Amino acid sequence: MEIKKPLAIVDFEPISRRVLIQEKQNFYQILINSGIRITSLCGGQGKCGKCKIIIQQGFTILNPSTSIEKALLTQKEINQNYRLACQCIIGDNPPKLVEESIIPQVKIFLPEELLIENFKILTSGVNKGVNLKPSIIKKYLNVRKPNLTEPVADLERIIASLSGSIIKDDDIPFTFEIEYDALKKLPNILREQDHKITLTLWNDSKIIDCEAGDKTQESFGIAFDIGTTTIVGYLINLINGKIYALDSALNPQTAFGEDVVSRITYVKNSEESLLHLRDLVLDTLNKIIESTCKSAGITPKQIYETVIVGNSVMHHLFLGIDPSYIGLSPYVPSVQKGLNLPAKEVGLQIFPNANIYMLPLIAGYVGADTMGVIISSEIDKESELTLAIDVGTNGEIIIGNKEIIATGSCAAGSALEGAHITHGMRAASGAIDTVHINPKNFDVSYTTINNKEPLGICGSGLIDIIAEMLRSKIITRSGGFNKQVISHERFINLEKSFEFIIASKEETSFHRNITISQNDIRELQMAKGAFFCGTRLILQKLNELQKNDLKIGQIFLAGAFGNYINKNNAKFIGMIPDISEEKILQIGNAAGIGAQNCLLNRDLRDKAHQLLKSINYVEIAVQQNFQKEYAESMYFPHLKLNYFPSLKEYNEIPKR
Numbered sequence: 058m059e060i061k062k063p064l065a066i067v068d069f070e071p072i073s074r075r076v077l078i079q080e081k082q083n084f085y086q087i088l089i090n091s092g093i094r095i096t097s098l099c100g101g102q103g104k105c106g107k108c109k110i111i112i113q114q115g116f117t118i119l120n121p122s123t124s125i126e127k128a129l130l131t132q133k134e135i136n137q138n139y140r141l142a143c144q145c146i147i148g149d150n151p152p153k154l155v156e157e158s159i160i161p162q163v164k165i166f167l168p169e170e171l172l173i174e175n176f177k178i179l180t181s182g183v184n185k186g187v188n189l190k191p192s193i194i195k196k197y198l199n200v201r202k203p204n205l206t207e208p209v210a211d212l213e214r215i216i217a218s219l220s221g222s223i224i225k226d227d228d229i230p231f232t233f234e235i236e237y238d239a240l241k242k243l244p245n246i247l248r249e250q251d252h253k254i255t256l257t258l259w260n261d262s263k264i265i266d267c268e269a270g271d272k273t274q275e276s277f278g279i280a281f282d283i284g285t286t287t288i289v290g291y292l293i294n295l296i297n298g299k300i301y302a303l304d305s306a307l308n309p310q311t312a313f314g315e316d317v318v319s320r321i322t323y324v325k326n327s328e329e330s331l332l333h334l335r336d337l338v339l340d341t342l343n344k345i346i347e348s349t350c351k352s353a354g355i356t357p358k359q360i361y362e363t364v365i366v367g368n369s370v371m372h373h374l375f376l377g378i379d380p381s382y383i384g385l386s387p388y389v390p391s392v393q394k395g396l397n398l399p400a401k402e403v404g405l406q407i408f409p410n411a412n413i414y415m416l417p418l419i420a421g422y423v424g425a426d427t428m429g430v431i432i433s434s435e436i437d438k439e440s441e442l443t444l445a446i447d448v449g450t451n452g453e454i455i456i457g458n459k460e461i462i463a464t465g466s467c468a469a470g471s472a473l474e475g476a477h478i479t480h481g482m483r484a485a486s487g488a489i490d491t492v493h494i495n496p497k498n499f500d501v502s503y504t505t506i507n508n509k510e511p512l513g514i515c516g517s518g519l520i521d522i523i524a525e526m527l528r529s530k531i532i533t534r535s536g537g538f539n540k541q542v543i544s545h546e547r548f549i550n551l552e553k554s555f556e557f558i559i560a561s562k563e564e565t566s567f568h569r570n571i572t573i574s575q576n577d578i579r580e581l582q583m584a585k586g587a588f589f590c591g592t593r594l595i596l597q598k599l600n601e602l603q604k605n606d607l608k609i610g611q612i613f614l615a616g617a618f619g620n621y622i623n624k625n626n627a628k629f630i631g632m633i634p635d636i637s638e639e640k641i642l643q644i645g646n647a648a649g650i651g652a653q654n655c656l657l658n659r660d661l662r663d664k665a666h667q668l669l670k671s672i673n674y675v676e677i678a679v680q681q682n683f684q685k686e687y688a689e690s691m692y693f694p695h696l697k698l699n700y701f702p703s704l705k706e707y708n709e710i711p712k713r
């Protein structure tokens with residue numbers, strides 16, 4: 058079979074879709090031919106200006122901007138490398154400067170408004186519930202009026218009423234502060250309804266707002282989980298603890314790097330780039346605030362507090378703090394403790410004197426999102442030693458129980474989100490998400506997200522494929538294609554390597570096979586090996602600290618990916634330890650629930666602060682036996698089969 062060298066490789070983000078380009082064509086055609094549905098009103102005629110894409114890499118093999126683009130794009134968009142897909146041609150400018158043997162790579166970011174199919178963003182999870190004790194409380198007071206015998210000032214009379222209405226456990230006298238804005242409007246508000254007034258208090262100690270009459274039923278907060286790829290916001294009524302609306306969006310920073318390391322590289326030494334990424338995330342949060350308020354029928358000014366979780370880089374970028382030093386040894390963040398910041402200074406468009414609480418960071422690569430997982434999963438109350446894995450763009454590992462907790466992070470997520478996999482893509486419509494292979498004839502059956510024609514393979518599909526290929530002995534325990542079966546018709550011989558067909562070209566809308574290559578299997582091996590090796594090294598550390606031989610008794614799988622994978626298959630490929638299925642729980646967006654819980658109960662913020670002192674952080678990659686453990690963990694399920702005693706099927710799977 059003659060294989061024509063591609064003209065270029067194009068990676069489409071944020072869907073992590075790779076397309077090989079064989080001939081000169083424009084991006085509108087490439088997207089349509091690849092089955093990626095986009096917004097366009099003119100069908101590629103250069104009239105509607107809707108098909109905007111952002112070029113991130115590979116400028117030299119594209120045609121220069123056309124006069125149509127100069128007319129339909131703003132100067133700002135042109136400066137930010139926007140092009141119109143139907144006008145931007147690849148191969149128009151052959152790569153003469155590039156060595157013959159190198160295939161040029163182009164990276165394109167598809168803005169959210171261009172994509173018709175929605176992403177599957179996980180917003181729900183297991184919530185154990187919390188007692189309602191928000192930082193924000195509203196107090197309705199019928200304040201005593203002044204007279205000539207007692208000409209007491211407004212604020213002092215209010216404080217006297219307040220002191221009488223708040224019951225405290227100790228004898229400490231109340232001291233109240235008042236925000237300047239609240240003080241300015243106090244005299245008129247107080248007299249608007251005959252000295253009947255509602256005060257909004259933060260932490261029982263600061264008056265942040267005052268309203269005439271009884272407004273005690275109108276108090277809202279919003280919790281955000283800022284992920285590297287997705288952002289979720291939950292609008293919550295602080296009086297009854299219920300979620301009134303939620304919304305999610307892709308993190309627009311993805312256009313400037315798919316993972317935290319590339320975002321750090323983007324902002325390095327450039328205040329302008331840092332502020333650009335800060336503004337992108339801030340805009341998204343403000344849009345979520347607007348949309349959730351609209352669905353709940355309230356105004357953003359009724360939101361008095363926000364709680365935010367995110368990994369350390371997302372945390373810094375949101376606050377406009379340079380995250381560069383997180384990327385340099387010894388990988389420290391600029392601040393670790395939980396923060397209380399005024400909304401008006403940070404730029405969130407809610408009540409101006411509202412408080413923004415940022416959960417504490419555990420370390421440079423284990424952020425406030427992991428703290429959120431610990432808070433919501435209550436791993437610190439478990440009797441059994443519990444492994445919690447949060448699989449996002451970065452993978453965080455927590456192992457602990459009521460006696461001890463340790464955490465660490467491993468760079469494992471991007472293959473599981475479709476990156477670097479030939480036909481990989483994120484969990485969006487058309488992604489193959491579950492797979493079964495008949496071990497007798499290698500027939501493949503699969504499902505896709507939203508039952509659309511297959512477009513690519515997402516992380517859960519990839520895990521299924523590898524597990525099923527192992528069970529069918531299509532691949533060996535070391536991850537190579539089994540030489541005994543490569544003559545089967547489902548294999549494509551590419552001279553130096555093979556590919557196994559998952560969906561044939563007759564089944565896809567873009568008339569090309571969706572396959573798994575040897576390289577794809579290696580990528581998955583690295584990802585799953587990173588998780589297993591990280592787990593073992595953290596466990597070893599705990600055992601050293603406890604002078605014990607602790608064993609993992611249960612597993613919590615957090616995050617979008619953890620929620621959708623087949624638990625047994627994750628175990629079968631050796632990504633997680635060998636424990637029974639009923640002890641493996643999928644807990645959903647545990648980081649987001651941690652943020653919600655901290656919004657609803659302020660004591661959990663003190664708990665996070667206490668946990669910070671007791672959590673043992675393990676820098677996995679610098680552990681003495683890291684290389685050996687990692688190499689052994691890349692085998693299926695592991696080089697040492699005795700780590701997986703229940704997987705008897707492995708006795709029949711060839712090692713090489």
Ligand code: FES
Pocket residue numbers: 085097098099100101102103104105106107108141142143144
């Ligand atoms: S599709 Fe309308 S301008 Fe490109």
